[in-house]
Amino acid sequence: MRSLTALLSALLLFALGTLGAAAETPPAAADDAAQQQRMQERVDHLDKPLYTPFIERYVLDELKQLRKDMAAQRVALTEKMVDRQVSTADKAITYATDTVTYFFYLIAGISSMLVLVGWTSIRDIKEKVHNLATEEISELVSQYEERLRSIEEQLSEKTRHIEHNRDEIELTQEVQSLWLRAGREQTPASKIAIYDQILTLRSDDCEALTYKADAVLELGEPQWAINLCRQALEIDGDNGNAYYQLACAHAHEEQWEEAVDYLARALGKSPAYRDEAMEDAALERLHEYPPFVELMGIQPLAESGETA
Structure with a gap:
């Protein structure tokens, strides 16, 4: 998800830079040549493709297969644990039964000896031994039934967890495919x-809210973009892209003070917005606004001329 977000951010930065370069009217031919040279240097320094949908699809498929294999391995491990528990319970019950049987034989032998010497209450002794053995066996059976019930509940919980993970993987795949489609669209309406x-x-x-706000702003709907950015900030108050889109929307409304304030917040979240703000056509009219000049650290033209 993060790699895809970085890819889309790079594509958006390149598209906005291209639109800004095409839309602005340079004051002189020298500035135009310098800007074209900067854009060419940025293109020459690219060391990897900006868009690799097949690799993204391959990674997603591998991730899905890995999740399935892990889920199958967990189920197999749980089944082995259950088998061992059942085998242990069976051995314990067998051991208890044998012990009681041997104990019964021992009591029977002792009782027979007592009868031989004059005791005639062997029936009472037999009944007591039988009742005692029945109680012990019932208690053991109850304990192991409780353990088996606990194991069944754990298996049910694991199954629900696996189903939830499978649904989440399918949802993530669908969302990733939509992001790829959005990156290929050319018109703001299609992206929206x-x-x-x-x-x-x-x-x-x-991210979907902030990118939708950017597309809405391209359609000339700053108030709509502001509402979308505020919704994003209600979910994540540290979203730098939401602050940046708010700055662009307020600049479109010629609310210079609010635009500079939101831009400062965006730069506080990520200094990477500085270069984007200098090339963004939506913020072009702020280049003569003193607080913007101070925030961006732009050297005034007069001072640069004197220095020269």
Whole structure:
């Protein structure tokens, strides 16, 4: 999930950088050439493909097979444990039965000897021995029935856990396939439809909410994007992407102070948003706003000219 999120973030960063470079109007030809050179350097330094859907699918299939193998191994191990418990119970009951039988024979022999010497109460002795043996056997049977009942409950719990993990794996696979589809879509409306499907499967997915807010902002709906970001922050108050999208939405509404405040919070969560903010077309109009200049550490043009 994290690797896929990093992949999608890189794709989004590249797309936003490309859109920003195409949308902005450079003040001079020298700035345009410098920007193109920076973009070319970033492309030249890529050391791996940005999109490998077949590898993602292979990893997901391997993960699913590994989970199935582990579940089967757990079931087999539990069955072995149950077999050993049952075998132990059988041996214990056999041992108790043999012990009582030998004890009965011993009592019978002693009783016979007592009868021979004049005791005639052998029937009473036999009944007492039989009752004692019955009570002992019943107690042993009850103990092992309780143990077997406990083992059955454990097996049922393990089975429910395995079923839950299997459902979770299938849900994760479906969500991953939707994320891959969203990465291939070109229009914001198509992306929003896919993000809605992800949120139907997982209503607390903060990433889907923030990426949907980004797509909504591309459609010119900043208030909608703000509501989505606030929903994401209610689920995860440390979500940096939600703060960044809030900054873009407020900048679109020309609420410069709120935009800089949310951007500062996003940078507090991850300094990586600094480069993205400098190239994002949604924040382009903030480049002349003094608090933004101070936050980003931009050197004013006048000072740079004097230094030159």
